Amino acid sequence: MTDGIIRLEIPKFGLSMEEGTVTRWLLEEGDSFAAGTDIAEIESSKIANVLEAHTAGILRRKLVAEGDSLPVGGLIGVAADQAVSDEEIDAYLAQSTAASGSKPEGTISNAPAPPAEASPAVSKDTAQVESSRRPAPDTTATTSQPAPGRIVIPESLSLGEGEVNTMEVPLTRHAAQLAERHRLDLSRIPGSGRRGRVSVADIREAVVAEGGSLPRPERPAENVPGSPSTADDSAVRATPLARKLAREAGVNLNDVPLTGDRGRVTKAAVLAVLRSREQTVAGGMEGTAVAPEAQGGPAFRVLPFSATRRTIADRLQASKQTSPHFRVSSDVRVDELLRLRDTLNAELPEARVSINDLVVKACACALQELPHCNVQYVADELRGFERVDIAVAVATKSGLITPVVRDVGSKTLLQLSSEVRSLATQAKAGQLRLEDIEGGTFTVSNLGMYGVRNFDAIINPPQSAILAVGAIRREPVVDGDQLAIGSLVNLTLSSDHRILDGAVAAELLGRLRFLLSNPALMLA
């Protein structure tokens, strides 16, 4: 088949439909259409319906006039887009006509052959296959296409004028009501129950098989707790005044309690419903805790869980679950340290030493002096190190990361300072390599820049301890027998008690405090 050419055929509206009549063209040759556009009205012996476009295109040729009949699948016209030339269409039509041979005018060989008249006991599967080949349901009121929710009884199942069901057909209660309401010809509807009893499902199946529609009854929305009813309330017993009031106020009488005299809806009851609705509305506007769900949106969004985040989660959870943490904490007087930093930064042009750099330096000194603290606990193994590698916690957009400064003890303060700065920059840019963040025995985490006085940190496994550094505070201090103003920093050391005992941690913290309050000793 030529590309781009759309065949317009007589559709099959029902199982027993064999031919259709084009009663009216709804487009002219040359008209363009979108998917869903009505192209022509087509009638079978049972129902009238509309041929609907499945895709967009331009109607290029009408092959039949209004009033002409063709078998199901018969070609009534051709559509195509502009790219297809008239010659191509002519060639296509010539080929189609030639292929049709002796077949009736307008049919072609590759059109589906109309199936034999379906037996009444048509299977559900067949019915579904057939119905899927029909044009999509059209909801406009101008056609007789069964709209969803509408009952369409095919003529073939209806009793004629003056006809009655003469056969004794066993029916369920609801099937009997349905048959009576729609004047169904019961001799045409096979029953599947005991004694051939006909159920509503049997009727539905027969109706659908004949191209009609019989949706399940939709119960009124009254069944949904809390929502206003939309069901017909004309049968609800109510006083005339109450009915008038309810109609004017838009209240469905199904929503009003039957409390009045003789079980009727009264004016007072309608007013009570109105009042309670007003209260509900007012409550909502005052912003009383309305759950996001109540406003129609979800309560939360699922955010991406990055690989970094996952690593942090797994490692820190493992740390808290496997290593017994304990903390020792102390304030350190840092007036000397601040003076040293200021001197260094003032005198050396390339220096940008931070208090944190000095703390890292002090840690390196202390760990060198106390090698039994410079340990890792890996796979039930206690590993001692001579070299001191210290990790520095860096906050990045994707999460906490702890690059490791190697052999801190062998580095000058300026080397150390510039290396920490470089690692932090790389961390924030996401440029660290795996070897930049592995190993170490100790971490320094500093939240002083956020004004945090003191905090507990979680050990970064397999390290043995982590030092949490708070902000520098100016506070009254007792200096000898004098009250003075001093600069203090809180240090809190979290240690893994499996490998560091309390006294050892206290010793380490004491050494750190001593070094930081007497920074000249770090030169030693």
Next chain:
Amino acid sequence: MPQKSIREAINEALLLEMRRDPSVFLIGEDIVGGAGGKGEEVDPWGGVMGVTKGIYGEFPDRIIDTPISEMAYIGAAVGAAVSGMRPVAELMFCDFIGCCLDQVMNQAAKLRYMVGGKAEVPLVIRMQMGGGFSAACQHSQSLYPLFAHIPGLKVVVPSNAYDAKGLLITAIRDNDPVMFFEHKGLYDDKDEVPDGDYSIPFAEARFARDGSDITIVATGRMVKFAIEAADQLASEGIACTVLDPRTVSPFDEISFIESLEETGRLLVVEEAYPFCSFASEVAAIAAQKAFYALSQPVRLLTPPHTPIPFAPELESAYFPDAERIAGSVREMLDAAAPKRGAAA
């Protein structure tokens, strides 16, 4: 149309079938009403409830009085049925079934299956059920769920005289064993019953009331109470369907589901014990096959799971009644729509 009680309707069905088919005979304790006499004067009772009164006069050879010997005469009835007769045995109180359960459960119910369909057991066992008479826990039970549990038995529980006659005629003509339960408290309830013979097919429910708010499924005496409740609720604007399955097994599942599709609510009322009962089976069917149709949880209104008390006050508290049925319906509708009554 003449008004007849259930007692009269059953009597009529028995007589009509005995006239129609010479293989039909009756057997049971005291169903003639006294042995050794002749004619009407020795037919004072017609069974403990007077159901078979007068039959002896017309068919003295086809109504057999037995001693208290359930095992013997029910066994005899099963044997007669297999041999080509159509016995209608009266067990008196269904509570006595324990004495002859093997004859029913293992013989009558299984024979056709065990011989590959070469034998049939066209047996009817009539029995009385139900409470309300301070007859205590051994004479007040409604044991039909026990038989509905057993494949091979059909179980009929009529609620009114018209159904009782038509269903009994169907039961006698049926080629399988049928357990026919008559509620003691309904024998005198009258209804329009045609004189001639007619039959009501099994597994076809009766809609005693039509309404779109709720489906109430009830059997036996509970149908009467459900109708009372439905009529009372109708005056409050609540429209109830009262569905009487008439035969507990086979059960008219199709009508039941169609009704649920219409109403979306289900209350099952039962006089029998609640655990593993007909009510729970109905609820299970709703859950399995019509869950989509339900707009709120199914509710069962049953007695508590205890023996039936003797004391009249306790017994009346024990059984569901019209007031409790109406109350359950109101509660369900209130739960479904908090606005209903909220502003009262």
